[in-house]
Amino acid sequence: MERIFTDQMNRTVCLEGKPKRIVSIVPSQTELLFDLGLEKEVVGITKFCVHPDNWFRTKQRVGGTKQLNIEIIRQLAPDLIIGNKEENSIADIEQLESIAPVWMSDIYSLEDALEMIRRVGELTGTEEGANTMVHEISQGFERLNEGNVQRTFLYFIWKDPDYVAGTRTFIHAVLESAGFVNHCRDERYPEWSPRYGEPDVIFLSTEPYPFKEEHISLFRTRFPGSEIFLVDGEMCSWYGSRMLQSLEYLKELQIKFSR
Secondary structure, three states, X not given: OEEEEEOOOOOEEEXXXXXXXXXXXXXXXXXXXXXXXXXXXXXXXXXXXXXXXXXXXXXXXXXXXXXXXXXHHHHHOOOEEEEEOOOOOHHHHHHHOOOOOEEEEOOOOHHHHHXXXXXXXXXXXXXXXXXXXXXXXXXXHHHXXXXXXXXXXXXXXXXXXXXXXXXXXXXXXXXXXXXXXXXXXXXXXXXXXXXXXXXXXXXXXXXOOOOOHHHHHHHHHHOOOOEEEEEOXXXXXXXXXXXXXXXXXXXXXXXXXXX
Protein backbone atom coordinates (compact mmCIF):
# COMPACT_ATOMS: atom_id res chain seq x y z
CA MET A 1 0.00 0.00 0.00
CA GLU A 2 1.44 3.36 -1.03
CA ARG A 3 1.91 5.92 1.71
CA ILE A 4 2.39 9.60 0.87
CA PHE A 5 4.37 12.00 3.03
CA THR A 6 5.55 15.61 2.77
CA ASP A 7 9.09 16.36 3.91
CA GLN A 8 10.33 19.60 5.47
CA MET A 9 11.20 21.02 2.06
CA ASN A 10 7.54 20.51 1.04
CA ARG A 11 8.47 17.67 -1.31
CA THR A 12 6.15 14.73 -1.77
CA VAL A 13 7.68 11.39 -0.76
CA CYS A 14 5.90 8.14 -1.63
CA LEU A 15 6.67 4.88 0.18
CA GLU A 16 5.47 1.35 -0.41
CA GLY A 17 4.72 0.24 3.12
CA LYS A 18 7.10 0.54 6.07
CA PRO A 19 10.73 1.03 4.93
CA LYS A 20 12.97 -1.99 5.48
CA ARG A 21 16.26 -0.67 4.06
CA ILE A 22 17.15 2.87 5.14
CA VAL A 23 20.23 4.92 4.28
CA SER A 24 20.84 7.90 6.58
CA ILE A 25 23.14 10.63 5.28
CA VAL A 26 23.05 12.97 8.30
CA PRO A 27 24.84 12.12 11.58
CA SER A 28 22.29 13.53 14.00
CA GLN A 29 19.44 11.78 12.19
CA THR A 30 21.38 8.51 12.17
CA GLU A 31 21.55 8.69 15.95
CA LEU A 32 17.82 9.37 16.04
CA LEU A 33 17.10 6.25 13.95
CA PHE A 34 19.16 4.21 16.40
CA ASP A 35 17.25 5.57 19.38
CA LEU A 36 13.98 4.76 17.61
CA GLY A 37 15.07 1.12 17.49
CA LEU A 38 15.77 0.80 13.76
CA GLU A 39 18.85 -1.43 14.05
CA LYS A 40 17.79 -3.86 11.31
CA GLU A 41 16.33 -1.28 8.96
CA VAL A 42 19.34 1.08 8.68
CA VAL A 43 21.78 -0.37 6.14
CA GLY A 44 23.97 2.65 5.30
CA ILE A 45 25.40 5.70 7.09
CA THR A 46 28.06 8.35 6.39
CA LYS A 47 31.63 8.37 7.66
CA PHE A 48 30.62 11.20 10.00
CA CYS A 49 27.84 9.17 11.66
CA VAL A 50 29.93 8.41 14.73
CA HIS A 51 27.02 7.72 17.10
CA PRO A 52 26.27 5.05 18.06
CA ASP A 53 29.77 3.62 18.00
CA ASN A 54 28.68 0.08 17.10
CA TRP A 55 26.88 1.38 14.00
CA PHE A 56 29.92 3.44 13.05
CA ARG A 57 32.05 0.28 13.25
CA THR A 58 29.65 -2.14 11.58
CA LYS A 59 27.26 -0.34 9.20
CA GLN A 60 28.19 0.25 5.55
CA ARG A 61 29.60 3.75 5.10
CA VAL A 62 28.49 5.69 2.04
CA GLY A 63 30.99 8.58 2.01
CA GLY A 64 30.71 12.03 3.57
CA THR A 65 27.58 14.11 3.94
CA LYS A 66 28.58 16.32 1.01
CA GLN A 67 30.64 13.73 -0.88
CA LEU A 68 28.41 10.69 -1.02
CA ASN A 69 29.35 7.54 -2.88
CA ILE A 70 26.24 7.22 -5.01
CA GLU A 71 27.21 3.79 -6.38
CA ILE A 72 27.57 2.27 -2.92
CA ILE A 73 24.15 3.63 -1.99
CA ARG A 74 22.72 2.15 -5.19
CA GLN A 75 24.18 -1.25 -4.32
CA LEU A 76 22.54 -1.12 -0.88
CA ALA A 77 19.13 -0.99 -2.63
CA PRO A 78 17.46 1.27 -0.05
CA ASP A 79 13.73 1.87 0.00
CA LEU A 80 14.21 5.16 1.89
CA ILE A 81 17.01 7.73 2.13
CA ILE A 82 16.89 10.38 4.87
CA GLY A 83 18.87 13.61 4.35
CA ASN A 84 18.98 17.30 5.22
CA LYS A 85 18.88 20.44 3.09
CA GLU A 86 21.92 22.04 4.72
CA GLU A 87 24.04 18.93 5.25
CA ASN A 88 23.67 17.37 1.80
CA SER A 89 24.27 18.76 -1.69
CA ILE A 90 21.48 19.32 -4.21
CA ALA A 91 23.46 17.45 -6.87
CA ASP A 92 23.72 14.34 -4.67
CA ILE A 93 20.04 14.46 -3.73
CA GLU A 94 19.00 14.66 -7.37
CA GLN A 95 21.03 11.53 -8.12
CA LEU A 96 19.69 9.71 -5.07
CA GLU A 97 16.10 10.33 -6.14
CA SER A 98 16.68 7.95 -9.05
CA ILE A 99 17.54 5.21 -6.53
CA ALA A 100 14.90 5.55 -3.81
CA PRO A 101 12.49 8.00 -2.17
CA VAL A 102 14.45 10.76 -0.41
CA TRP A 103 12.97 12.45 2.66
CA MET A 104 14.65 15.77 3.55
CA SER A 105 14.66 17.70 6.81
CA ASP A 106 15.16 21.47 6.98
CA ILE A 107 15.97 22.69 10.49
CA TYR A 108 16.08 26.31 11.67
CA SER A 109 14.43 26.12 15.08
CA LEU A 110 13.57 23.86 18.00
CA GLU A 111 10.08 23.49 16.57
CA ASP A 112 11.55 22.30 13.24
CA ALA A 113 13.66 19.72 15.06
CA LEU A 114 10.70 18.40 17.04
CA GLU A 115 8.60 18.22 13.88
CA MET A 116 11.40 16.29 12.17
CA ILE A 117 11.38 13.69 14.95
CA ARG A 118 7.61 13.32 14.68
CA ARG A 119 7.70 12.91 10.92
CA VAL A 120 10.58 10.43 10.97
CA GLY A 121 8.53 8.42 13.44
CA GLU A 122 5.63 8.40 10.99
CA LEU A 123 7.91 7.48 8.09
CA THR A 124 9.47 4.54 9.87
CA GLY A 125 6.53 3.21 11.86
CA THR A 126 8.01 4.30 15.19
CA GLU A 127 5.43 6.95 16.07
CA GLU A 128 5.10 5.96 19.72
CA GLY A 129 8.80 6.26 20.45
CA ALA A 130 9.10 9.47 18.44
CA ASN A 131 6.15 11.13 20.17
CA THR A 132 7.46 10.17 23.60
CA MET A 133 10.84 11.65 22.68
CA VAL A 134 9.24 14.89 21.46
CA HIS A 135 7.27 15.20 24.69
CA GLU A 136 10.37 14.72 26.86
CA ILE A 137 12.40 17.22 24.84
CA SER A 138 9.59 19.78 24.84
CA GLN A 139 9.15 19.51 28.60
CA GLY A 140 12.90 19.79 29.13
CA PHE A 141 13.23 22.95 27.07
CA GLU A 142 10.24 24.51 28.83
CA ARG A 143 12.08 24.03 32.12
CA LEU A 144 15.30 25.31 30.56
CA ASN A 145 13.51 28.48 29.44
CA GLU A 146 12.95 29.35 33.08
CA GLY A 147 16.65 30.24 33.32
CA ASN A 148 17.63 33.89 33.04
CA VAL A 149 21.27 34.01 31.93
CA GLN A 150 21.12 37.00 29.55
CA ARG A 151 24.78 36.70 28.59
CA THR A 152 25.65 37.75 25.04
CA PHE A 153 27.69 35.35 22.89
CA LEU A 154 29.35 34.71 19.57
CA TYR A 155 29.51 31.08 18.49
CA PHE A 156 32.43 30.29 16.18
CA ILE A 157 31.99 27.27 13.93
CA TRP A 158 35.07 27.75 11.71
CA LYS A 159 38.53 29.29 11.68
CA ASP A 160 40.34 31.01 8.76
CA PRO A 161 37.94 32.24 7.58
CA ASP A 162 36.08 32.79 10.82
CA TYR A 163 32.41 31.92 10.61
CA VAL A 164 29.86 32.35 13.38
CA ALA A 165 26.33 31.09 13.95
CA GLY A 166 23.78 33.80 13.26
CA THR A 167 20.00 33.84 13.50
CA ARG A 168 17.80 31.28 11.72
CA THR A 169 20.12 28.49 12.82
CA PHE A 170 19.46 25.61 15.19
CA ILE A 171 22.49 26.67 17.25
CA HIS A 172 21.00 30.14 17.73
CA ALA A 173 17.64 28.65 18.75
CA VAL A 174 19.17 26.24 21.25
CA LEU A 175 21.40 28.77 23.01
CA GLU A 176 18.78 31.51 23.11
CA SER A 177 16.31 29.02 24.59
CA ALA A 178 18.83 28.58 27.41
CA GLY A 179 18.83 32.33 28.07
CA PHE A 180 21.88 33.43 26.08
CA VAL A 181 21.65 36.31 23.56
CA ASN A 182 23.32 36.03 20.17
CA HIS A 183 25.55 39.06 19.47
CA CYS A 184 25.34 38.26 15.74
CA ARG A 185 21.94 39.27 14.37
CA ASP A 186 22.74 38.36 10.76
CA GLU A 187 21.11 35.21 9.38
CA ARG A 188 22.68 31.78 8.97
CA TYR A 189 26.52 31.52 9.12
CA PRO A 190 28.17 34.83 8.24
CA GLU A 191 31.88 35.50 8.34
CA TRP A 192 32.83 37.26 11.57
CA SER A 193 32.86 41.06 11.36
CA PRO A 194 34.10 43.70 13.85
CA ARG A 195 30.61 45.17 13.80
CA TYR A 196 29.45 42.22 15.93
CA GLY A 197 31.36 43.77 18.81
CA GLU A 198 32.67 42.00 21.90
CA PRO A 199 30.15 39.74 23.65
CA ASP A 200 30.22 38.41 27.18
CA VAL A 201 31.15 34.93 25.97
CA ILE A 202 32.97 33.50 22.95
CA PHE A 203 31.92 29.91 22.30
CA LEU A 204 34.43 27.86 20.27
CA SER A 205 32.67 24.80 18.90
CA THR A 206 34.33 21.39 18.68
CA GLU A 207 32.65 20.89 15.30
CA PRO A 208 32.56 21.33 12.36
CA TYR A 209 35.93 23.01 12.95
CA PRO A 210 37.73 21.10 15.72
CA PHE A 211 38.48 23.96 18.09
CA LYS A 212 40.67 22.85 20.99
CA GLU A 213 42.11 24.27 24.20
CA GLU A 214 45.08 25.63 22.26
CA HIS A 215 42.80 28.09 20.43
CA ILE A 216 41.53 29.72 23.63
CA SER A 217 44.60 31.92 24.14
CA LEU A 218 44.38 33.16 20.54
CA PHE A 219 40.77 34.24 20.97
CA ARG A 220 41.50 35.69 24.39
CA THR A 221 43.93 38.07 22.67
CA ARG A 222 41.32 39.01 20.08
CA PHE A 223 38.51 39.40 22.62
CA PRO A 224 40.13 40.51 25.91
CA GLY A 225 36.81 41.51 27.43
CA SER A 226 35.08 38.20 26.69
CA GLU A 227 35.16 34.87 28.46
CA ILE A 228 36.39 32.18 26.04
CA PHE A 229 34.78 28.76 26.35
CA LEU A 230 35.22 25.53 24.40
CA VAL A 231 31.72 24.20 23.75
CA ASP A 232 30.59 20.71 22.69
CA GLY A 233 29.36 21.15 19.12
CA GLU A 234 27.25 18.00 19.17
CA MET A 235 25.30 19.26 22.18
CA CYS A 236 24.55 22.58 20.49
CA SER A 237 23.97 21.58 16.87
CA TRP A 238 22.70 17.98 16.69
CA TYR A 239 18.94 18.02 16.22
CA GLY A 240 17.26 14.72 17.03
CA SER A 241 17.55 12.41 20.02
CA ARG A 242 20.83 14.10 21.04
CA MET A 243 18.61 16.93 22.30
CA LEU A 244 17.73 14.77 25.31
CA GLN A 245 21.40 14.82 26.34
CA SER A 246 21.77 18.48 25.38
CA LEU A 247 19.29 19.57 28.02
CA GLU A 248 21.61 18.69 30.91
CA TYR A 249 24.59 20.19 29.08
CA LEU A 250 22.73 23.45 28.47
CA LYS A 251 21.61 23.55 32.09
CA GLU A 252 25.26 23.32 33.12
CA LEU A 253 26.07 26.23 30.79
CA GLN A 254 23.28 28.24 32.39
CA ILE A 255 24.72 27.62 35.84
CA LYS A 256 28.27 28.41 34.73
CA PHE A 257 27.41 31.72 33.09
CA SER A 258 24.60 32.96 35.34
CA ARG A 259 25.34 36.40 36.72
